[in-house]
Amino acid sequence: MASPISANRAELLAIATSVATEKMIDKSIVIEAMEEAIQKSARNRYGAENDIRAKLDPRTGDLRLWRVVEVVEEVEDYFKQVDLKAAQKLDENAKLGDFIVDPLPAVELGRIDAQSAKQVIFQKVRDAERDRQFEEFKDRGGELVTGVIKSVEFGHVIVNLGRAEGVIRRDQQIPREVARVGERVRALILKVERQNRGPQIFLSRAHPDFMKSLFAQEVPEIYDGIITIMAAARDPGSRAKIGVISRDSSIDPVGACVGMKGSRVQAVVQEMQGEKIDIIPWSEDTATFVVNALQPATVSRVVIDEEESRIEVVVPDDQLSLAIGRRGQNVRLASQLTGSQIDILTDAEASEKRQKEFAERSKMFEEELDVDETLSQLLVAEGFSEMEEVAYVELAELATIEGFDEELAQELQSRATEALDRREAAFREQRRALGVEDALAEMPHLNEQMLVTLGKGGIKTLDDLADLATDELIAKKRPEQRRRDNSPTPARRSERAEDKGGVLGEYGLSEEQGNEVIMAARAHWFEDEPALEEAANADSSQ
Numbered sequence: 001m002a003s004p005i006s007a008n009r010a011e012l013l014a015i016a017t018s019v020a021t022e023k024m025i026d027k028s029i030v031i032e033a034m035e036e037a038i039q040k041s042a043r044n045r046y047g048a049e050n051d052i053r054a055k056l057d058p059r060t061g062d063l064r065l066w067r068v069v070e071v072v073e074e075v076e077d078y079f080k081q082v083d084l085k086a087a088q089k090l091d092e093n094a095k096l097g098d099f100i101v102d103p104l105p106a107v108e109l110g111r112i113d114a115q116s117a118k119q120v121i122f123q124k125v126r127d128a129e130r131d132r133q134f135e136e137f138k139d140r141g142g143e144l145v146t147g148v149i150k151s152v153e154f155g156h157v158i159v160n161l162g163r164a165e166g167v168i169r170r171d172q173q174i175p176r177e178v179a180r181v182g183e184r185v186r187a188l189i190l191k192v193e194r195q196n197r198g199p200q201i202f203l204s205r206a207h208p209d210f211m212k213s214l215f216a217q218e219v220p221e222i223y224d225g226i227i228t229i230m231a232a233a234r235d236p237g238s239r240a241k242i243g244v245i246s247r248d249s250s251i252d253p254v255g256a257c258v259g260m261k262g263s264r265v266q267a268v269v270q271e272m273q274g275e276k277i278d279i280i281p282w283s284e285d286t287a288t289f290v291v292n293a294l295q296p297a298t299v300s301r302v303v304i305d306e307e308e309s310r311i312e313v314v315v316p317d318d319q320l321s322l323a324i325g326r327r328g329q330n331v332r333l334a335s336q337l338t339g340s341q342i343d344i345l346t347d348a349e350a351s352e353k354r355q356k357e358f359a360e361r362s363k364m365f366e367e368e369l370d371v372d373e374t375l376s377q378l379l380v381a382e383g384f385s386e387m388e389e390v391a392y393v394e395l396a397e398l399a400t401i402e403g404f405d406e407e408l409a410q411e412l413q414s415r416a417t418e419a420l421d422r423r424e425a426a427f428r429e430q431r432r433a434l435g436v437e438d439a440l441a442e443m444p445h446l447n448e449q450m451l452v453t454l455g456k457g458g459i460k461t462l463d464d465l466a467d468l469a470t471d472e473l474i475a476k477k478r479p480e481q482r483r484r485d486n487s488p489t490p491a492r493r494s495e496r497a498e499d500k501g502g503v504l505g506e507y508g509l510s511e512e513q514g515n516e517v518i519m520a521a522r523a524h525w526f527e528d529e530p531a532l533e534e535a536a537n538a539d540s541s542q
Helices: 009-023 027-046 084-090 111-137 208-218 253-258 260-271 286-293 317-324 326-338 347-369 373-381 387-392 395-399 406-433 438-442 448-456 462-466 470-474 511-541
Strands: 052-056 063-072 081-083 099-103 144-153 156-160 165-168 184-195 198-204 227-235 239-246 276-281 301-305 310-315 341-346
Touching (some): 027 052, 027 063, 063 084, 081 084, 111 198, 144 165, 144 208, 156 184, 165 184, 184 208, 208 227, 208 239, 208 260, 227 253, 227 326, 239 286, 253 260, 260 276, 286 301, 286 326, 310 347, 317 326, 317 341, 326 341, 347 373, 347 387, 347 406, 387 406, 406 438, 406 448, 438 448, 462 511, 470 511
Parallel strands (some): 063 081, 310 341
Antiparallel strands (some): 063 099, 144 156, 144 184, 156 165, 184 198, 227 239
16 A cells, blocks of 8 residues: 555645545645654654754645654663764765765555554644634634534534534523524624633524624614614513614614614614514613613602612612513613612612611611610601711811701710711620720721721731731622512512622621731731841841
């Protein structure tokens, strides 16, 4: 059987060209693979100890085979070394220390050698093909592609993309959508990963960006950048919401996305297996956008807590179920769309909540400031909710309240300061009972109440505090979205699930303040270093 080495030149080049064209890779890679295969086969014939090289000319098809040997004075390895006399027969200019070429004749390889060479070529070509696929798709994340369903394995859909294969995992498919082998399918490239078995192209039909890409194909104004989809949220296979805005005041963004007689939005709905889509005008004003996002429900009032990224929405009693939606779908999608936690309350519940808060604050002022009920209620009605507000507000502002004068304002501030001192003393006693060191009280930005919280969290010494990362100390608890039901109680209708957050996450310390606390707690570590260094120097001198 003729070996690749003894094949005619035209045949070798024809094979290289054919493989490169079929696999869509560079011809030089195939040539390199052939050379490597020939080298391996030749080593099997001449001995693996030899350093054998092969070179195939990509233009003429000429093949050269040789081994490399080192010129030495005394030969120790006859496979890789040669003495000066023998070397000069090969190259008259050879001298000690040179590496010279010893030409080898083409050989006829047996069936096993030819098969081994074939495997080397296939492996090299396969690796090159994988590299080509990865390079082609690595920067295409977020792009919409069309392919043909090749197979369905364990619920995952394998899609032939022409030059590569992608997979739509079960969690990225539209629920109840049936995938049939041979059908064409559109999907979003979610991410591309390089793995040992080749590049893995992960596709999605459930991601909100899939819907955005479909609208960009159907609505020319989106493709041209006149209309922008600012936010999108989906419950795949059931319902979706998108917030759109137009850069051209003469173009209605909602109307453009809907199209003549709904033609544009229906094309997207059909691709998404009948998923209902609410198209909402986006607004920079959060309250306005929330009202739009909760359509078709009517909203009475919106209260925004920007610090907690939380929104309280009040709706008429008859609009409650509509605002929440089936299984909480409407408010959940609105929360995703706005990026904020949304609590839904009825007018009656909101009124009850306000009355409860009013009563609690009035009671607190009445007890802490030792004033009558009328005066405490007046403070709450004027917007005071915390003792610190009364203690540290400008005296003139407090005196301008109807029925107040400067003398009364001064007295209230004095009582508020005393009340805060009493609180601090009570927390100090509680902190010491928990075993929290006094040294922690010297840390910046921390008060006795915070130290009590630290003590309850097991942080009782400077080293305990110093060992924390800033996030572990001050990170706020973040609301998570979770499935809601139609429970009539506000507690069940609000998004209550939260991350653990930092030990002092509830106190609103900034990252800068958190860093200052941690660095102050670690300061004693560095103060000890000079003493340790001195002791070490003293030991070494002895």
